[in-house]
Amino acid sequence: MLDWLKTNAAKARETLTTEVAKFKNRTFMEAVANACALISAADGEISAAEKHKMAGFINNSPELKVFNISDVIKVFNDACGKFEFDFQIGQAEALKNIGKIKGKDGEARLLVRVACAIGASDGDFDEKERAACRLICLELGLSPADFEL
Numbered sequence: 001m002l003d004w005l006k007t008n009a010a011k012a013r014e015t016l017t018t019e020v021a022k023f024k025n026r027t028f029m030e031a032v033a034n035a036c037a038l039i040s041a042a043d044g045e046i047s048a049a050e051k052h053k054m055a056g057f058i059n060n061s062p063e064l065k066v067f068n069i070s071d072v073i074k075v076f077n078d079a080c081g082k083f084e085f086d087f088q089i090g091q092a093e094a095l096k097n098i099g100k101i102k103g104k105d106g107e108a109r110l111l112v113r114v115a116c117a118i119g120a121s122d123g124d125f126d127e128k129e130r131a132a133c134r135l136i137c138l139e140l141g142l143s144p145a146d147f148e149l
Contacts, residue, residue, distance in 0.1 A: 006135040028111070029067045030075050031101050034094040035136055037079035041090060042119075042128040046080050095139045108140040112147050 040046045055076065059069055079097070083090030101107045115136050119129035134144040 017025045031098045034079045034097040038132050041083040042132040070146035099139045
């Protein structure tokens with residue numbers, strides 16, 4: 001999937017943007033923002049640089065432009081605060097919010113693809129980020145293998 005994202009980044013972004021627009025609702029937005037926080041915290045802590053980078057990604061992401069950006073950043077920052085208080089609590093809360101779209105196959109699959117794109121946004125989709133994406137898959141009842149994780 002990483003090779004596909006690198007090779008077809010513009011096309012993938014356009015497709016994700018179109019697909020995200022189909023699911024423009026608060027529950028999906030909160031799941032995406034919590035996935036962003038989970039990916040940011042994948043190494044065990046969220047540095048100020050990571051928060052800044054992820055906020056910049058959210059702010060400039062064509063996939064997320066269908067949402068009110070201040071709402072997305074607020075949900076993301078709230079989720080990050082939970083990770084900063086306690087990693088396990090943050091992870092549990094993020095997965096709980098992500099799990100709210102379980103059973104909605106189109107939304108769930110799109111969320112995993114967006115999470116993978118976020119993980120790969122810095123050009124390095126490392127093992128910890130891939131593991132976070134696998135957790136998202138499991139929370140949503142999806143097979144990580146379907147996303148080459």
